[in-house]
Amino acid sequence: MSIAETAAVQPPWRQLLGYVRPHRWTLLAGALLSLVTGATGLLLPLVARGLIDDLSHDRPITGALVLLSALVVSNAAVGALGSYVLRRTAESVVLGARKALSSYLLRLRIAAVDRSEPGDLMARITSDTTLLREVTTDSLVGLGTGGLTLVATVVLMGVVDPVLLGVTLAVILVAGTVIGVIVPRINRASRRAQDAVGVMGASLERVLGALRTVKAAGAEDREEKALHAAAEDSWRQSVSAAKWSAAAGNTAGLAMQTAFITVLAVGGARVATGAIDIATLVAFLLYVFYLMSPIQQVIGAVVQYQAGSAALSRIQETLLLPAEPASGPAPLPAATAEPASLAFTDVRFRYADDLPYVHHGVTFDVPARGMTAFVGPSGAGKTTVFSLIERFYDPDSGTITFDGRPLPDWELGRLRSAIGYVEQDAPVLSGTLRDNLLLGNAEADDDTVRRVLKTTRLDTFVGGLPDGLDTLVGHRGTKLSGGERQRVAIARALLRNPRLLLLDEATSQLDAVNEAALRDTVTDVARTTTVLVVAHRLSTVTSADRIVVMEAGQVRAVGTHRELVAADPLYAELAATQFLAAAG
Ligand SMILES: Nc1ncnc2c1ncn2[C@@H]1O[C@H](COP(=O)(O)OP(=O)(O)OP(=O)(O)O)[C@@H](O)[C@H]1O
Numbered sequence: 386m387s388i389a390e391t392a393a394v395q396p397p398w399r400q401l402l403g404y405v406r407p408h409r410w411t412l413l414a415g416a417l418l419s420l421v422t423g424a425t426g427l428l429l430p431l432v433a434r435g436l437i438d439d440l441s442h443d444r445p446i447t448g449a450l451v452l453l454s455a456l457v458v459s460n461a462a463v464g465a466l467g468s469y470v471l472r473r474t475a476e477s478v479v480l481g482a483r484k485a486l487s488s489y490l491l492r493l494r495i496a497a498v499d500r501s502e503p504g505d506l507m508a509r510i511t512s513d514t515t516l517l518r519e520v521t522t523d524s525l526v527g528l529g530t531g532g533l534t535l536v537a538t539v540v541l542m543g544v545v546d547p548v549l550l551g552v553t554l555a556v557i558l559v560a561g562t563v564i565g566v567i568v569p570r571i572n573r574a575s576r577r578a579q580d581a582v583g584v585m586g587a588s589l590e591r592v593l594g595a596l597r598t599v600k601a602a603g604a605e606d607r608e609e610k611a612l613h614a615a616a617e618d619s620w621r622q623s624v625s626a627a628k629w630s631a632a633a634g635n636t637a638g639l640a641m642q643t644a645f646i647t648v649l650a651v652g653g654a655r656v657a658t659g660a661i662d663i664a665t666l667v668a669f670l671l672y673v674f675y676l677m678s679p680i681q682q683v684i685g686a687v688v689q690y691q692a693g694s695a696a697l698s699r700i701q702e703t704l705l706l707p708a709e710p711a712s713g714p715a716p717l718p719a720a721t722a723e724p725a726s727l728a729f730t731d732v733r734f735r736y737a738d739d740l741p742y743v744h745h746g747v748t749f750d751v752p753a754r755g756m757t758a759f760v761g762p763s764g765a766g767k768t769t770v771f772s773l774i775e776r777f778y779d780p781d782s783g784t785i786t787f788d789g790r791p792l793p794d795w796e797l798g799r800l801r802s803a804i805g806y807v808e809q810d811a812p813v814l815s816g817t818l819r820d821n822l823l824l825g826n827a828e829a830d831d832d833t834v835r836r837v838l839k840t841t842r843l844d845t846f847v848g849g850l851p852d853g854l855d856t857l858v859g860h861r862g863t864k865l866s867g868g869e870r871q872r873v874a875i876a877r878a879l880l881r882n883p884r885l886l887l888l889d890e891a892t893s894q895l896d897a898v899n900e901a902a903l904r905d906t907v908t909d910v911a912r913t914t915t916v917l918v919v920a921h922r923l924s925t926v927t928s929a930d931r932i933v934v935m936e937a938g939q940v941r942a943v944g945t946h947r948e949l950v951a952a953d954p955l956y957a958e959l960a961a962t963q964f965l966a967a968a969g
Pocket residue numbers: 499736737740743761762763764765766767768769770919
């Protein structure tokens with residue numbers, strides 16, 4: 386089972402261990418190096434005490450000095466190596482989480498994506514996973530090494546003077562209680578801060594995704610206010626988290642200073658009464674000084690875990706979103722493809738439980754080969770037919786069969802590899818023209834690409850570009866015209882050599898010459914492939930072999946253009962008023 390699949394039902398700490406498990410040995414190595422650093426650090430007070438003893442008894446100090454220097458240098462070297470290994474491992478943990486989340490996001494059901502904000506999902510992959518870095522090093526390792534060093538220091542302090550140890554622990558206990566009250570507040574504030582980053586991401590995505598519209602509408606000021614508000618909210622929540630973290634950190638600092646002063650006072654009194662000698666007091670004070678680091682580490686671990694578990698729960702929420710069943714790599718499109726038949730039987734569907742039905746018992750049959758056009762008023766449910774065929778959604782009841790087999794019986798990757806889908810807004814991804822064309826069939830050879838470019842009338846356009854197929858198309862293909870984008874989308878679908886071609890016709894964007902050319906192409910394709918077109922043009926419906934007229938989520942008539950003009954008043958009206966362009 387993948388991390389993504391197991392993480393969904395686990396509490397944050399178990400989820401964290403899941404991400405860390407593959408790196409446990411390097412993490413252990415880093416932790417050991419840190420421990421060695423801590424241990425050599427612990428020897429320093431003892432060596433220092435020996436040095437003071439030697440000095441006060443007029444003994445030579447060269448040996449102790451050499452030992453002290455060697456300890457200091459090796460301590461620094463091992464410390465540096467340890468922190469490098471730990472940082473590297475923590476980055477690997479972040480990498481693992483990012484890979485798991487990215488893979489999961491690509492498999493999300495479209496319905497889950499409909500309900501999410503892409504910007505927030507992005508923040509979960511980028512910003513939330515980053516927090517795992519600190520959780521791994523500061524929390525896991527900090528708790529391990531800091532905890533062990535703490536215990537070792539306390540034991541050594543007990544050996545040096547149990548009375549002073551008692552004084553120190555009493556001060557620390559008071560601080561610990563205060564910090565225990567602060568910790569849950571850090572968690573809540575961190576969660577709100579990470580949520581605010583998600584909201585900020587979503588607002589940014591909204592504006593950047595439609596920057597031209599924002600500018601054209603002169604809405605920069607309004608959008609600026611909304612973005613600033615999101616940024617300020619993120620700031621407020623982060624400051625609140627910082628406030629509680631600082632309170633926890635400084636409580637620890639205050640406790641250590643109090644312990645230092647108290648030990649100095651009580652220890653001074655004990656030296657005065659002769660209970661301990663001055664060297665013991667100095668050694669103990671050095672231990673109090675050394676205690677600071679593991680205590681800071683343990684508190685840092687607790688504080689970081691609070692921020693990390695807020696991020697982990699946001700990651701977990703993402704991994705709880707419904708995903709499509711995992712399948713192997715999608716098969717490559719076949720070289721020759723038999724056209725497929727398709728049938729809808731009494732299909733009822735709504736996009737969500739709280740939304741009205743879009744399909745109220747849709748039934749139609751499409752034989753293998755030929756072109757079937759879907760027409761009907763806006764909102765009749767035509768595009769939804771395509772979404773159901775692609776299994777972006779599953780119907781609430783009724784059956785859809787592809788080549789005689791119900792859709793759920795098809796392995797999803799295999800089903801989609803048999804279908805070419807051109808969406809109405811003909812999305813083009815940023816990258817090169819070649820990336821876009823080969824998106825659905827990375828193995829297509831140059832000859833096939835050339836042939837498809839010719840078919841879609843893109844050959845002269847591509848030929849005229851200095852970089853040809855390596856031309857960058859810009860974000861969402863903004864460097865292409867609407868018609869070029871649409872033809873690229875059609876070429877991409879054709880390169881899949883589909884058994885079924887779904888074409889959601891654009892309501893505009895093609896000039897008369899290209900429109901006629903494209904109609905010829907689609908008619909050509911329909912000779913060897915099953916073609917379904919959501920039609921907005923008269924020229925398309927007149928060249929279709931059959932037309933399915935949809936109205937309010939139902940099929941109201943099926944026939945040819947000639948039959949329907951005579952028999953169906955709605956179709957006759959659509960033909961007279963709504964279809965674009967004159968009959969071809
Ligand atoms: N992702 C979605 N979530 C919720 N409702 C949706 C979603 N997509 C479409 N709808 C709704 O479903 C109904 C049918 O939409 P559909 O896109 O299938 O209509 P259409 O016949 O293709 O219309 P058009 O000709 O305008 O493209 C519409 O009322 C629409 O608001």
